[in-house]
Amino acid sequence: CGFKLRGPQPLAFSSIYLGVSRQSDLGAALHRRIVANGNTTITDDPAKAEVRLEILRDQTEREILTLTGGGKVREYQLQRLMSFRLVGRNGNEWIPVTTISARREYNFDDAQILAKEQEEALLFRDMQIDLIDQLMRRLAAAKP
Amino acid sequence: RPERPAGQAPAQSPDAPEVQAQPSAPARSLPTPESPPPAVALPPVGTPAEPAAGAAPAESGPIAAGATEIRAQQISGTRAVELVAEGNAELRRDGILLSADRLTYSELTDEARAEGNVLVAQGTDRVEGPRANLKIAEQVGEFEAPQYRFSRRSDPAPGEPVREISGSGHADVMHFEGENQYRLENATWSTCQADDPDWYIKARDLELDYDREVGVVRGGSVIFQDVPIFWWPWAEFPLVAQRQSGFLSPTVGVSNKAGVDISVPYYWNLAPNYDATFAPRFMGRRGVQLGGEFRYLTPGYRGESRVEWLPRDAVTGEERALGSVQHQQQITPNLYGSLDLNAVSDDQYFEDLSSRLSVASQVNLLREGRLSYVASDWWSASALVQSYQTLSGEDPYRRLPQLLLNANRQDMAAGTVFGFRGEYVQFEHTDSRKPEGSRFTLYPQLSLPFERPGYYVTPKIGVHHTQYALDRDLSGESDSITRSLPIFTLDSGLNFERDTTLFAREYLQTLEPRIYYVRTPYRNQDDIPVFDTARFDFGFAQIFSENLYAGGDRIADANQVTAAVTSRLIDPGTGAERMRATIGQRYYFDEQRVALPGEPRRGERRADMLAAFSGRVTTSSSIDSAWQYNPREQLTERFNFAVRYQPEFAKALNLGYRYSREVLEDLDLSGQWPLGGGWYGVARVTRSLKENRITETIAGLEYDGGCWVVRSAVHRFATNPDDVTEALFVQLELNGLASVGSSPVNLLKRSVAGYGKINEPVSDRVFGAY
Numbered sequence: 073c074g075f076k077l078r079g080p081q082p083l084a085f086s087s088i089y090l091g092v093s094r095q096s097d098l099g100a101a102l103h104r105r106i107v108a109n110g111n112t113t114i115t116d117d118p119a120k121a122e123v124r125l126e127i128l129r130d131q132t133e134r135e136i137l138t139l140t141g142g143g144k145v146r147e148y149q150l151q152r153l154m155s156f157r158l159v160g161r162n163g164n165e166w167i168p169v170t171t172i173s174a175r176r177e178y179n180f181d182d183a184q185i186l187a188k189e190q191e192e193a194l195l196f197r198d199m200q201i202d203l204i205d206q207l208m209r210r211l212a213a214a215k216p
Numbered sequence: 217r218p219e220r221p222a223g224q225a226p227a228q229s230p231d232a233p234e235v236q237a238q239p240s241a242p243a244r245s246l247p248t249p250e251s252p253p254p255a256v257a258l259p260p261v262g263t264p265a266e267p268a269a270g271a272a273p274a275e276s277g278p279i280a281a282g283a284t285e286i287r288a289q290q291i292s293g294t295r296a297v298e299l300v301a302e303g304n305a306e307l308r309r310d311g312i313l314l315s316a317d318r319l320t321y322s323e324l325t326d327e328a329r330a331e332g333n334v335l336v337a338q339g340t341d342r343v344e345g346p347r348a349n350l351k352i353a354e355q356v357g358e359f360e361a362p363q364y365r366f367s368r369r370s371d372p373a374p375g376e377p378v379r380e381i382s383g384s385g386h387a388d389v390m391h392f393e394g395e396n397q398y399r400l401e402n403a404t405w406s407t408c409q410a411d412d413p414d415w416y417i418k419a420r421d422l423e424l425d426y427d428r429e430v431g432v433v434r435g436g437s438v439i440f441q442d443v444p445i446f447w448w449p450w451a452e453f454p455l456v457a458q459r460q461s462g463f464l465s466p467t468v469g470v471s472n473k474a475g476v477d478i479s480v481p482y483y484w485n486l487a488p489n490y491d492a493t494f495a496p497r498f499m500g501r502r503g504v505q506l507g508g509e510f511r512y513l514t515p516g517y518r519g520e521s522r523v524e525w526l527p528r529d530a531v532t533g534e535e536r537a538l539g540s541v542q543h544q545q546q547i548t549p550n551l552y553g554s555l556d557l558n559a560v561s562d563d564q565y566f567e568d569l570s571s572r573l574s575v576a577s578q579v580n581l582l583r584e585g586r587l588s589y590v591a592s593d594w595w596s597a598s599a600l601v602q603s604y605q606t607l608s609g610e611d612p613y614r615r616l617p618q619l620l621l622n623a624n625r626q627d628m629a630a631g632t633v634f635g636f637r638g639e640y641v642q643f644e645h646t647d648s649r650k651p652e653g654s655r656f657t658l659y660p661q662l663s664l665p666f667e668r669p670g671y672y673v674t675p676k677i678g679v680h681h682t683q684y685a686l687d688r689d690l691s692g693e694s695d696s697i698t699r700s701l702p703i704f705t706l707d708s709g710l711n712f713e714r715d716t717t718l719f720a721r722e723y724l725q726t727l728e729p730r731i732y733y734v735r736t737p738y739r740n741q742d743d744i745p746v747f748d749t750a751r752f753d754f755g756f757a758q759i760f761s762e763n764l765y766a767g768g769d770r771i772a773d774a775n776q777v778t779a780a781v782t783s784r785l786i787d788p789g790t791g792a793e794r795m796r797a798t799i800g801q802r803y804y805f806d807e808q809r810v811a812l813p814g815e816p817r818r819g820e821r822r823a824d825m826l827a828a829f830s831g832r833v834t835t836s837s838s839i840d841s842a843w844q845y846n847p848r849e850q851l852t853e854r855f856n857f858a859v860r861y862q863p864e865f866a867k868a869l870n871l872g873y874r875y876s877r878e879v880l881e882d883l884d885l886s887g888q889w890p891l892g893g894g895w896y897g898v899a900r901v902t903r904s905l906k907e908n909r910i911t912e913t914i915a916g917l918e919y920d921g922g923c924w925v926v927r928s929a930v931h932r933f934a935t936n937p938d939d940v941t942e943a944l945f946v947q948l949e950l951n952g953l954a955s956v957g958s959s960p961v962n963l964l965k966r967s968v969a970g971y972g973k974i975n976e977p978v979s980d981r982v983f984g985a986y
Contacts, residue, residue, distance in 0.1 A: 075712035075727050077670040093593040100626045100633070108667040135966055136574060138874060138882060141907050143567075143935035144608075145577050146880065177842075177856070179753045179876075182579035185604065185612045187750035187766040191758070194766065198757035206793055213791030 080110040084215050085166070087113045089121035097197070098130075101204045109212070123166055123214075129155035132196055137177055145180045150192065152199040156207065158214055166214045172206045174199035284309045284352070286321060298322045305330075309352055313337045316348075327351050334359070340367045343390065350392060359390040364398075368426060368456045381456050381952045383407055383424070383431070385416060396426035405431060407952035408923035415440040415924055415950050417453070429456045440924070440948065452485060453953055471571040471943035475500025479507075489513045502569070503530045519543035519555075526569070536569070537561045552588045559583070563607040567935050571943035573963070576935055580612065581605040595623035595636075613643045613650075613747045635661040635678075639768070643747040651745040653686035653695075657768055661703075674707040680771055684744060699739050701771060705762050706733040716785070719834070723785040723794065730780050730800075734762050738773035738809045745769065746812060754844060754853075756780065756826055759802045770812060775805040785831070795831025820848050836863040853877050858884075860969055866896055868970030881905040886914075886968040894920045896974055898929065900967045909934075914967050916960060920974045925949045929960035 088106065092099040102125075106112050115121045130153075137147040152174050158167040176195045180188055289303030298320060301307070305319035307328055317332030328350050336343045336350065336359070343364040350357035365384035387403035399421070406416035420435030430452045437447040446466060469477045481495040495507040505526040512519060524538040543555040558581040560566065566576045584602035591597070603614040621638040628634055639657040661678030684697040709730040716725040749767030752758040760780075764772040780800025784793055802823040811817050825847060830840040837860060844854035858872040872884035886900035898916035903909070916929035927949065932942045945960035964971045 074714040074716075075725075076714065078711040078713050078726075080669050095592075095594040095624055095626055097624070100624075103626075104665060104667045108669055108672075110669075136577060138880060138902075139573075139577060139911060139934065141904070141911070141934060141937045142608075143577055143933065143939075143941075144579055147874075176755065176757060178755060181750070182606075183609050183612075184750040185580050186615075186748035190748070191750075191752055191766040194752075194761060195755075195757050198760075206791075209786055209791035209793065211791070213787075213789060 081212055082111040083109055083211060085112060085122045087115050087121045087123075089115055089118040089124035091118070091125060092127060098127075098200060098204065101201070102207070105204070105208050106211075119161075121161070123158050123160050125156060125158055125211075127154065127156045128169065129153060129171070134192075144182060147177055148180050148192075150176045150178070150195050150199070152196060152203060154203050154207070156210075158211065160216065164216070166216060167210060170210060172203055172210070174202040174206075281310060284321075284323075286319070288319065293320075296323050307352070311338055312352060312355075314348075314350065314352070325351070326353050327357075341365065345390075355392050355395050357392045359392065362387055362390045364390065366424065366426065366455075368429065370456050381407060382409065383455055383952070384409075387422070398424040398426075400424070406923070407950070410922075413923065414921055415953075417953070418444075424455060426455060429454065431455050438950070438953075440950070445948075451483070456952075469571065469943060469945050471941060473568050473571065473941055473943075474502055477571070499569075501531060502526065503528060505569070515546075517543065517545035519545075524569075529568075531568075535561065536565060538565060547587075550590055552590070554586045554588075555584075556586075557583050559605055560607070566607070567939075567941070571931070571941055573931070573933055573941075574966075576933075576941060579607050579609060581607070594625050595621070597621045611646050613645050615748075616642050616644050618642075631664060631666070633663045633665060635663065641747070651686055653684055653745070653747075655747065655768060656683045656685075657681065669711065671710045672708065674705075676705045676707070678703045682768065682771075686745070697743055699741060699744070699771070701737055701739050703762055703771070704735040706731075707760075708732075715788075718785065722788060724788045726782070726784045726786065728782045728784075730760075730782070732760050732778040734774040734776055734778075736762070736771060736774040739771070741770055741810050749812070751812065751815065754824060754826070756798060756800060756828065759800065759823070759826065765812070770810055772808070772810045773806065776802055777805075778802040780826075793831075795829075795833070797827075797829045799825070799827045801825045822847055824853055837861045851877065858969070862970045866890060866972040866974050868968065868972070870969045879906075882911070888964075888968055888971050896920070898964055898968055898971065912967070914963065916964060918974055923951045925951070925974060927960060929963060931960070931963055 083106070090099060090102055092102070094100055094103050103114060106114060118124045133151040133153070135149050135151070136145050137149040138145075140146045153171055154173070155169055155171045156167070157165060157169045160166055176199060178188075178191060178195060285308045286299060286301050286306065287308075288301030288305035291299060291301045291305075293299040301319040301321070303317070305316055307314040307319055307321060314328055314330055314334075314336050316330035316334040318330070320329040321327070328348075330348045330350070332346065334345055334348045336348065341364075343359055343362045345359050345362035347360040348357065348362075350359075363384075363386045365382055367380055367382040370379045370381060383405050385400075385404035385406055387400035389401045390403075391399040391401075393399055400419075400423075401421060402419075403422040404413075404416045404418050405422060405424075406413040408414055408416070416439055417431075417433060418437050418439055419433040421433075422436070423432040425432065431454075433448070433451045433453065435449060436451065437444045439445070466481075467477075467479045471477055477497070477499050479495050479497040481493050484492045484494075486492060490510075490512045492511070493509045495509070497505040497507060499505060503526060505524055507522070507524040509520060509522045519542050521542070522538070522540040526536040528534070529536050538560045539558070541555060541557045545553045547553050560581065566578050570576050582602070582604060584600060586598060586600050588598040589596060598620045600618040600620070601616055602618065603616070604612055606612065617640075619640040621636070623634070623636040625634040637657070637659045640654065642654045644652050658681045659678055661676055663674055663676035665674040666672060679700070679702050682699045684699075686695045686697070707730075709728060712727040714725050714727075716723050746769050747767070749765050749769035751764060752761065752766050759778050762774070764770075764774075778800065779802075780798055782796060782798040784797075785795040786793055804818065804821050804823065808818040825845045826843070827845070828842040830838075832838045839857075839859050841857040842854070843852065843856075845851075846853050852875065854877065855875045856873070858870065860868060860870045862868040866888055867890065869887040869889070870884065872882075872886075874880060874882045874884070881904065883903045883905055884900070888896060888898045890896050896918040898914070898918065900912065900914040901910060902912040904911045910932075911934045913932045914929055916927065918925060918927040926947070928944065928946045930942070930944050932940055935941050945963070947960060961973055965973075
């Protein structure tokens, strides 16, 4: 049906400065993805990189989705937002400020607040992976 | 050329060199009169110069920086002493234009006297009037009876659009007090563009500080439609609509719980980084409540404290109060501390005294202190002391304390990743019938992520070791329990792609199968009490986790595989995702043995099936849906469906259906639509089909008056099975200044997907910035 295994798709830049620690979940995942893509190297010196990724906002939000008949929260909607831009060495924008987001819903129960706190953390991590996927797609489409 | 406020980054032009971090306009640091301009391009004295266009915008043109150019029909006087220019006289220097019928300029003092049709223009800023005296370089002087307009661009948060805010008005006298500083006597200020503004600030003394971007009013009032709506002796207001507005105005509302609800806050700016608000609140049914807030912000610490006190509630006859403290502090470069303490006098406090749903639905009020130590970028430690004030239902356990150590080392030999989680918690409970004790957990893990563009494989092995020491074990079995088990997971996925066309648009379509295997042996955990553990909700993130439970008291035995396929449509030009569909299921090879007390054990091999679809189906409509299907009993366990039609800004219609078997069945209708003539309607109805009643209703009406908006909303929601809160919010918002009245904006944004705040444009006016 026309599907092909994704081959190496070199990014349009030869080196990138990420500006996030490689030991963080975000930095490590980006690092692995970019290296797996082929020709791009990751440098620790923003002055030497052809482009630099600027993560301008990484924000989480929680909103009430539904209530119980007793007026208590039954479901929450979580949202994670990330704003970034990709800037070239001479200040030109490869990608202007872009916001990507991921949302998850989950059942809440005030009686299980300690467990739900950890479930929320799991969902925020899952959303981060989702955002890294989206970010990589954007980087792959970036052109000078 | 529009001027930018100081400190704001210039717009990037594709070929601008990176070092050009200065505004592209000529530098405005003008030479002082003591060091005369290097080149004064004055035309020969006494010879008529070519007439210039009277109101041309300031243009530095070919004049050198710091040089002065004077043009007029008639120029006389002595160079270096005093020049008199008459007839369309113009003086230009460094982007400043001073024009008048008659100009007298003294080069020695750098002072210009202007008479008749005087205009001072700089960028888009303009001040016009009959007479002015101005020292050009210092920008010091007086302007008589001026009409003025100053424009500045906001410095928005990332992803939000830049807005240009114009403030204009007139005064008896305007004092220029140096660059970006103006003081006006008997002045007005408004963001309305019209000569006869619908609203304006009228002040005995008005300071416009465009460095701090605040206006300071002394003896001022706000006039709306020629009626003074409030007065205050001193206030600050934002000139560029900064979020941290110092300006506070009364809020007015009505609710069935509080009656007429009026709050009149007073604001003190104690120092640039300290402020306090005192807010007496009158509630028709309950009496007068006193409230106060204190905020501070320094490089090393920040925080806010809040108190509310109702000496005697006329309904209950009791004293009611709230206290709240939030504080964050950087103790050393690696050590952070935070404190979050909240308390109310009684369990009904929020239900009775707040008409905001997010507040009224609160059950557990946090009380915690936390210390975090970030040693390096690969390990961190924290200590937490936490309890809650619980307003209804059962208290959660207190963690007194919880100590955590997390490590994550990415660059180990042969590409391995080392992860570690260590935790010590002492659980305590207010109910003496509940067991108490401590839990000590060590969970080292090694993984080997392997990633290629077309696929990835991540095997991971960990050893989960837990030790309980129970202080108050009511089962009486044993006070020490040890649990130790290996956990193996294998995560793998493939990436297929193809080009496709849908609705005459090209897309990249992906097909991403993912398989996740978990193997955890069985350990009997029936003696372990349940401190912080509950079964995960059933969703995609949760079925791809190694444990069935959130929390550390149960580690489910597992020999299971989760398989899912995701397909996305991606815009090949930008990489933006337009649609996504996922289907997945978990298969168990063994029967479940570990369970929580009272939890039925699973007998079947196949778990429920999950499917989800979301995306923009057409340019103006989007769908978001999820389905959980039970194949054993052939039942839908959960089904959510939401469709949104949003053809334009402030035009949105939503239909939502949420079903959860034996839990809820809700139907939601909401929308915002222009009604014509500047009027907009907003509404939402949520009907519980299961309980057969309406659980939430919102009806709102908004009017856009150009430079002001009035918005009202009625909100009715259930607070317990036979009680509702009804509240009316009314808000008058003066664009760029502040709002009067309780703001229903957050309520509308939360309740009506796609709600567009009618006087606040967003970058993509239909679907927002994302």
